[in-house]
Amino acid sequence: MSDADEHELPGDLPRDDLIRRMIRVDHAGEYGARRIYEGQLAVLGRRQDAEPIRRMAAQERRHLDAFDKLIGERRVRPTALHPLWHVAGYALGLATALLGREAAMACTVAVEEVIDEHYAKQATRLGAADPELKTMIETFRAEEIEHRDIGLAEGAERAPAYDLLTGAIKAGSRMAIWLAERI
Numbered sequence: 058m059s060d061a062d063e064h065e066l067p068g069d070l071p072r073d074d075l076i077r078r079m080i081r082v083d084h085a086g087e088y089g090a091r092r093i094y095e096g097q098l099a100v101l102g103r104r105q106d107a108e109p110i111r112r113m114a115a116q117e118r119r120h121l122d123a124f125d126k127l128i129g130e131r132r133v134r135p136t137a138l139h140p141l142w143h144v145a146g147y148a149l150g151l152a153t154a155l156l157g158r159e160a161a162m163a164c165t166v167a168v169e170e171v172i173d174e175h176y177a178k179q180a181t182r183l184g185a186a187d188p189e190l191k192t193m194i195e196t197f198r199a200e201e202i203e204h205r206d207i208g209l210a211e212g213a214e215r216a217p218a219y220d221l222l223t224g225a226i227k228a229g230s231r232m233a234i235w236l237a238e239r240i
């Protein structure tokens with residue numbers, strides 16, 4: 058084993074395990090994102106102002122496709138909680154959309170703020186390791202920040218109980234990340 062192979066990133070996991078864990082959680086997260094927008098579009102998709110939601114949904118599908126490809130190429134075990142993200146993502150999208158378009162946008166803002174932090178942390182942790190994954194993370198992070206800004210521009214902060222709503226969604230998203238990294 059060369060020195061480079063023995064090099065470990067800060068933290069307790071060896072580099073390969075850490076990278077697998079990153080791919081697993083990101084794949085799960087992008088899957089959840091796709092399901093959130095599917096739930097939102099089930100309610101709001103026929104409205105004339107559905108275009109921004111459709112655009113974000115299309116971008117999430119591209120993120121998911123990229124992680125689908127990577128998880129296959131690297132032979133990473135996907136999260137065992139796939140059925141949970143399938144249901145929970147859709148339910149979150151549906152429920153917020155039923156509260157109204159602004160609540161759906163608040164959901165986007167909350168989720169994307171957590172994902173922005175999450176991808177930033179991963180990019181820092183990777184350092185110079187795994188440039189392929191790092192480029193994906195940085196590209197997608199920039200697009201998630203765009204989604205947050207779209208949510209804000211589309212009136213997220215006018216949603217009923219904005220602070221409570223976004224606080225709850227952020228807490229749920231952080232828990233989902235914690236679980237998807239491990240299970």
Ligand SMILES: [Fe+2]
Pocket residue numbers: 087090116117120197201
């Ligand atoms: Fe995404």
Ligand SMILES: [Fe+2]
Pocket residue numbers: 090113117169200201204
């Ligand atoms: Fe996004």
